[in-house]
Amino acid sequence: MTEIQKNLKNYITVEMDDWDFSGVVRIIQNGNILFETCRGYSNIEFGIENTMETKFTVASVTKQFTAFAIMILYDKGLLQLNEKANEYLPPNMQLPSEITVHHLLSHTSGLHNNYNFEDDFYVGEDRKPYDKEQFFRNWIIREPIKKPGKEFEYNNSNYNLLAWIIEYISGRTYNEFLQENIFSKIEMNNTVFDDGQIIIPNKASNYMHDYGKLVRVPYTNNLYSIGAGALVTNCDDLQKWYECLKNRKILSENAYAIYLSENKNNYCYGLERHEEDRTVQYAHGGDMLGVSAYTQYCFDEDSCIIVISNTESLDQYRFGKGIAAILHHKQAPVSYRPEEMILPPEALEKYTGTYLPGKIHIEQKNGKLYLVRVNQNIHIELYCVGKDCFKRRYEEQQTVHRFISEGDLKPSVWGYELISK
Numbered sequence: 001m002t003e004i005q006k007n008l009k010n011y012i013t014v015e016m017d018d019w020d021f022s023g024v025v026r027i028i029q030n031g032n033i034l035f036e037t038c039r040g041y042s043n044i045e046f047g048i049e050n051t052m053e054t055k056f057t058v059a060s061v062t063k064q065f066t067a068f069a070i071m072i073l074y075d076k077g078l079l080q081l082n083e084k085a086n087e088y089l090p091p092n093m094q095l096p097s098e099i100t101v102h103h104l105l106s107h108t109s110g111l112h113n114n115y116n117f118e119d120d121f122y123v124g125e126d127r128k129p130y131d132k133e134q135f136f137r138n139w140i141i142r143e144p145i146k147k148p149g150k151e152f153e154y155n156n157s158n159y160n161l162l163a164w165i166i167e168y169i170s171g172r173t174y175n176e177f178l179q180e181n182i183f184s185k186i187e188m189n190n191t192v193f194d195d196g197q198i199i200i201p202n203k204a205s206n207y208m209h210d211y212g213k214l215v216r217v218p219y220t221n222n223l224y225s226i227g228a229g230a231l232v233t234n235c236d237d238l239q240k241w242y243e244c245l246k247n248r249k250i251l252s253e254n255a256y257a258i259y260l261s262e263n264k265n266n267y268c269y270g271l272e273r274h275e276e277d278r279t280v281q282y283a284h285g286g287d288m289l290g291v292s293a294y295t296q297y298c299f300d301e302d303s304c305i306i307v308i309s310n311t312e313s314l315d316q317y318r319f320g321k322g323i324a325a326i327l328h329h330k331q332a333p334v335s336y337r338p339e340e341m342i343l344p345p346e347a348l349e350k351y352t353g354t355y356l357p358g359k360i361h362i363e364q365k366n367g368k369l370y371l372v373r374v375n376q377n378i379h380i381e382l383y384c385v386g387k388d389c390f391k392r393r394y395e396e397q398q399t400v401h402r403f404i405s406e407g408d409l410k411p412s413v414w415g416y417e418l419i420s421k
Contacts, residue, residue, distance in 0.1 A: 012035070020313055021040065021309060024306075026305075052236075054202055055190055055232050058232070059285075059287055060228060070166065071259050072251065072255075085100055086099075089161070090168055098148045108152055109155070117416070127219055160226055160227050163226040186250070196222040208289060209381070209394040211370070217289040217290035233308075238308075245297060281296055292311070295307075298324075318335070341385065343384050353411075354420045359373075361376070368382075371392075
């Protein structure tokens with residue numbers, strides 16, 4: 001084992017132990033697996049452990065595949081990126097006329113973002129039966145809509161629309177198009193869009209903490225994530241995907257150049273582009289209930305980092321960047337758990353109550369404080385790390401919850417003041 005492999009093993013082992021990581025990690029360099037490991041259970045109920053072959057939901061890592069599929073249509077002359085998106089959408093699903101395909105790909109469309117605290121979409125409406133036209137009408141084409149091209153705002157709706165463009169132009173389902181034009185061509189035989197009904201052998205179940213215990217995540221309808229998430233894959237297939245991008249397979253050189261070109265906020269098409277120490281890195285993460293994923297590609301150095309997990313315990317972005325730092329012989333950023341300040345129940349009581357009805361609530365139970373989210377389904381344990389400051393117990397959190405800032409009279413969470421006890 002080389003020195004760099006020892007450093008990777010030490011770093012990854014410590015991080016996995018600290019955060020009770022469940023999932024797999026693989027680092028590829030110069031066509032070889034430099035290091036890989038797996039941890040935890042793909043199915044806790046049946047005691048099935050994760051392996052390097054386990055398939056995971058990868059959430060927003062899906063977006064790079066959706067964008068690539070759009071570039072295939074571009075290469076075939078079936079769409080133009082700077083044309084109005086309406087040219088490629090059904091007549092009953094028309095957007096403001098200024099929005100182009102490029103705006104959707106680069107998250108600059110200005111469309112309403114339904115993943116917010118006020119709307120009832122997240123783990124509410126997205127639990128219901130899927131109706132594409134109703135979804136479009138009620139949750140995508142709604143106010144407020146900003147002027148296209150002016151601002152970057154990460155928004156799943158952009159990639160829902162791109163999936164529908166793929167279907168409308170090709171006459172194939174989203175899954176069929178990706179299977180025929182990407183996955184089958186590079187033998188990604190373990191990758192599929194999870195529509196919530198098909199049987200996917202060796203797929204990991206997803207878990208999160210409720211009252212400090214692992215539970216199955218609440219149900220949501222995967223069809224609402226079409227184009228933006230819900231792709232299921234494994235390490236072997238993501239390695240093949242990296243090789244496809246590195247070796248410029250499938251697309252023309254011109255299409256690849258566009259696909260990997262940086263737009264606003266370091267965003268390309270389904271990937272972010274960053275440059276550190278004159279080294280260009282392309283990366284994208286994914287988060288959803290019980291899912292965390294991260295992929296990073298450095299084509300100049302021929303290296304690839306894959307992190308996929310069926311819990312949300314560890315910050316995969318920091319972790320992935322830490323692995324990259326070791327590859328460059330640098331100090332990796334480590335996780336930090338501040339020392340806990342033990343508070344009596346009466347001191348915790350001032351934070352409890354409703355901050356946003358049905359959405360944000362804090363309760364105390366058995367001397368512990370819980371942030372209640374996901375329509376009252378999930379109770380996230382918090383612990384005190386300073387005056388009026390709390391962090392999550394079981395999930396890594398980079399910034400603290402500062403419930404009462406200097407000068408404030410009432411506690412607040414994410415800008416929402418306590419409104420009732």
